[in-house]
Amino acid sequence: MSVITELALPTGAFQLGRMLSRVGDIQVTLETLLPFGDRSVLLFHTSAPTRESFEAYVRTQPSVAELTVVSVHDDRTLYRLDWTPDDHTFLDSVLSLDGHVLEATGGLDTWVFKLRFRSHDAFSSFQEACSKADHPIDVRRIYNPTTxxxxxxxxxxxxxxxxxxxxxxxxxxxxxxxxxxxxxxxxxxxxxxxxxxxxxxxxxxxxxxxxxxxxxx
Structure with missing residues (x-):
């Protein structure tokens, strides 16, 4: 039976957090993450008060191939990010175990994720992978979606x-x-x-x- 977990991770502890949440008072929400070989495509939206400084910072990151503005609505901006993840990243640990990111929101200090795995065994393997990679995850809740x-x-x-x-x-x-x-x-x-x-x-x-x-x- 599938299992859902809610966990927190320090922003500076994984590559995506360092790339997207290090500029001022900004809130980032993931829409979707698609792996394409060595690269990934990410859709996310922000409520950044200063778009220019945020976009300039992200585009200077070595792993970023392209950052594209998809749409702007009031103070919310939807972006497409083409990037190359580092080996053994936090998100790679999720995807390699057939996990799914249901929800993810981050700011200057912390990101909060809701993840789904196909079984408790898969989730246990994920925790073990995070421990070996020194990802300091804080598991806040685990439950079966049918409970x-x-x-x-x-x-x-x-x-x-x-x-x-x-x-x-x-x-x-x-x-x-x-x-x-x-x-x-x-x-x-x-x-x-x-x-x-x-x-x-x-x-x-x-x-x-x-x-x-x-x-x-």
Whole structure:
């Protein structure tokens, strides 16, 4: 049965934190992370009060190939980051064990992650990998998504829940389709690419936390 863990990590203890959260009073929220061979593509949004200094700092990092502004809505900016992770990074430990980043938010001092693994054994292997790599993780909560304390949304994050519910209620999955990803994006102030990825992750999470546990049992 899959397991979800909520943990904290010092910003300076992993590469992505050092790259994105070292400039002033900034809050970073991951949207999606896709590995492509030796490189990774990351979508994230920020509430940075000074975009220019933040973008300048990130672009000076040796592992960054390209930082692209996808959209800007009020004080929120959605970015695409093409970068080359260092070997044995914290996120590499997650991905190598088939883990999924459900939610991640970071600031100047701390990042908080919600991760899902397919089993307790996989999560134990992840903890062991973090210990060997000296990643100082602070595990705050561990639970099975089908237990009563898993929350009302079966492992979905609040943005995933709100976006999927809005899409269903407004006919995105109707035939013919009654609303587009761009219209959904306008509602939430994100890009249509981010909407598509958020819906995909939401559906994947629902399957993994509701249908697959029943099959395993």
């Amino acid at each position: 009563p304390d898993a929350g009302p949304w079966h492992g979905l994050t609040k943005p995933q829940h709100e976006t999927l519910r809005y899409a269903v209620e407004n006919g995105y999955y109707s035939l013919p389709r009654e609303i587009s990803t761009q219209e959904i994006a306008d509602e939430f102030g994100i890009s249509d690419q981010a909407v598509s990825e958020r819906l995909r992750r939401a559906i994947e999470t629902l399957v993994l936390t509701t249908l697959l546990p029943e099959a395993e049992e």
